[in-house]
Amino acid sequence: MGRTADYSRQTCPIAATLEVIGDPWTLLILRDAFNGVRRFEQWQERLGVARNVLASRLKTLVAHGVLRTEPYSDRPPRHEYLLTDKGRELRPVLLTLYDWGERNIYGEGQAPNRMVHDGHPFRPKLVCATCGEEPGSRDLRRVDQDVAAPTVGEALARDAG
Amino acid sequence: MGRTADYSRQTCPIAATLEVIGDPWTLLILRDAFNGVRRFEQWQERLGVARNVLASRLKTLVAHGVLRTEPYSDRPPRHEYLLTDKGRELRPVLLTLYDWGERNIYGEGQAPNRMVHDGHPFRPKLVCATCGEEPGSRDLRRVDQDVAAPTVGEALARDAG
């Protein structure tokens, strides 16, 4: 029936997230949003993405509340796209993707840019918010809930309504 | 000319990472790998992904060194797919995706499963490895290197060779 990876039957937060930001280009659109890009033409120019695809991606990001539109001119009517709080919470996702790519593809210090935090080099570290420890492979488990949890499709529908 | 989002002209670790794991299904394949899945039929059954697509994804993950094959039977010749060290380093990516989906789509405690770390609930927190602080939007910057950095395509080629 086509090509879309349809994650919506699953019941999993990862699948749910990918349903929102898993399309090709979407994460690069968000990367640029974090870097200050707000307008259609800027994204189009920087990414070289097809305009129809860009329009469609922006639309679904707005529909999911990751971006919102804000008018910046009445005549002619123009608006820009800004990250919402929900969108800003995606920053850890981008940072971990960045880190993996730098270490595993580019190699340390070989990347075209660096992250700087308050004057010193930044490298993300993921810790347990409760105890502050870095989780190992052994001590972290995924436990099923006994309640019947909604599928991705259902959760997204509720989220939109 | 087709459909692939081609990130390879960019020079960015995020784009480089997406070139490896950004295909539809790939992140769910990895999610299941972290949950102990190792064989073709298991993935096929759990994901419902088309077999040709699954075969192709596994192939590229092996080619990029995220998974490796390990024989588990000589006659008939059979192998399973295991995460490499490089693959295991993707865990933070999966954890941040999980966290976002749980909080922003399912809602706290509504997800079908929970993460448990050493007996207590786990929620990932991203901190600066150097100073231990959680970075805000203001104090984290991306700084260009002056050296001419390789494109994603070049970095991946070097990575493979």
Next chain:
DNA sequence: ACCCAGCGTTCTTAAACGAAACCCCCTTGC
């Protein structure tokens, strides 16, 4: 009046997906 900027929409074409059939290799059971 003409051109330009900004933001898309509409078209066509070609790649990638989805589904199901098919294939190979070997084991087990009758």
Next chain:
DNA sequence: GCAAGGGGGTTTCGTTTAAGAACGCTGGGT
């Protein structure tokens, strides 16, 4: 010895989506 079945794919074919280029719309500038 032959059929059935499991594991791990590949082939074939139809459909959907992305790429790419062209066009449209709104208003501003000169």
